[in-house]
Amino acid sequence: MTRHVRRFGEPGTVSPVDANPILLDDSAGDVVVVVVEGEHDIYTAPTLRERLDEALSREGGVVVDLTGATFVDSSVLGALLDVRRRAHDAGQGFVVCVGESVEPGVQRILDITGLVPVLPVVRGRPQAIEAVRTNGSAG
Amino acid sequence: MSGAPASEVRLTMPARPEGVGVVRQALAGMADALDFDAAVLADMKMAVTEACTNVVVHAYDDAGELEVEMTADELGLTILVRDQGTGIRPHPARSETPALGLGLPLIAALSDAFELRGGVGEGTEVRMTFHYARDAAAVADRAVPGQVGADGRWDPEAGSRQPSAGGS
Numbered sequence: 001m002t003r004h005v006r007r008f009g010e011p012g013t014v015s016p017v018d019a020n021p022i023l024l025d026d027s028a029g030d031v032v033v034v035v036v037e038g039e040h041d042i043y044t045a046p047t048l049r050e051r052l053d054e055a056l057s058r059e060g061g062v063v064v065d066l067t068g069a070t071f072v073d074s075s076v077l078g079a080l081l082d083v084r085r086r087a088h089d090a091g092q093g094f095v096v097c098v099g100e101s102v103e104p105g106v107q108r109i110l111d112i113t114g115l116v117p118v119l120p121v122v123r124g125r126p127q128a129i130e131a132v133r134t135n136g137s138a139g
Numbered sequence: 140m141s142g143a144p145a146s147e148v149r150l151t152m153p154a155r156p157e158g159v160g161v162v163r164q165a166l167a168g169m170a171d172a173l174d175f176d177a178a179v180l181a182d183m184k185m186a187v188t189e190a191c192t193n194v195v196v197h198a199y200d201d202a203g204e205l206e207v208e209m210t211a212d213e214l215g216l217t218i219l220v221r222d223q224g225t226g227i228r229p230h231p232a233r234s235e236t237p238a239l240g241l242g243l244p245l246i247a248a249l250s251d252a253f254e255l256r257g258g259v260g261e262g263t264e265v266r267m268t269f270h271y272a273r274d275a276a277a278v279a280d281r282a283v284p285g286q287v288g289a290d291g292r293w294d295p296e297a298g299s300r301q302p303s304a305g306g307s
Contacts, residue, residue, distance in 0.1 A: 043156040073192065075192060077239060078241075112249065114282060118286070
């Protein structure tokens with residue numbers, strides 16, 4: 001009798017984004033919040049890009065909330081920088097927030113690359129939503 | 140030392156995106172057993188992730204293997220990430236979106252020692268060492284030289300925010 005060997009990402013297995021969710025929260029109205037939780041790297045980056053595209057397509061401001069994220073790599077930074085550029089080109093605000101107690105696996109890469117003022121990164125989500133409303137022309 | 144943790148771990152797996160998190164898990168287990176500080180573990184995870192991602196994205200036209208070796212000694216942990224691919228440089232990225240180009244600069248800044256070996260047709264090996272005892276203030280001040288260019292890729296030559304304190 002042969003047993004079926006499960007592989008990552010196959011039907012019947014837990015998808016990477018089930019364990020490490022990326023959700024859209026549009027309860028702020030004119031600003032869509034992309035809520036990123038858990039560990040994110042090259043495996044989940046394509047899903048992150050899809051969610052960011054979806055957020056951008058709503059034509060308002062975009063906040064990426066990394067408060068629940070425990071690890072992000074340069075694939076994630078690449079996705080964030082890409083959507084930031086496109087948001088700016090379209091006159092849509094873009095801000096990242098990380099919460100009050102930031103995980104070392106998130107804070108370190110932002111600090112060492114000097115991207116905190118570039119993205120930009122703020123602490124709380126309400127602060128980020130406010131900042132997006134002022135730095136974009138939409139909404 | 141009786142009951143000492145494993146001083147050597149070797150992993151070989153298909154060079155695919157889902158493997159990178161598995162390497163991080165193994166590293167976390169080993170670093171925990173070696174009683175590494177959480178800040179050093181965060182740096183190790185990030186550097187190893189970037190090295191493995193390079194293998195997944197750049198090493199092979201088709202399929203190939205990702206090899207990782209972690210060896211502890213009295214100074215710290217040395218991690219080797221290796222592929223048998225076509226060499227690190229002139230190779231179109233497999234991913235549809237161009238990479239940021241931040242991987243190797245990040246590894247250099249995060250590790251206490253770093254070496255890149257390989258050539259066209261002979262595979263690539265990234266060797267990085269992390270010490271148990273680090274000067275926390277100096278480590279916290281490290282920065283990746285350069286900044287994001289207009290093309291969205293990392294430009295290591297662009298006006299640095301501060302003199303590079305990375306590498307060693």
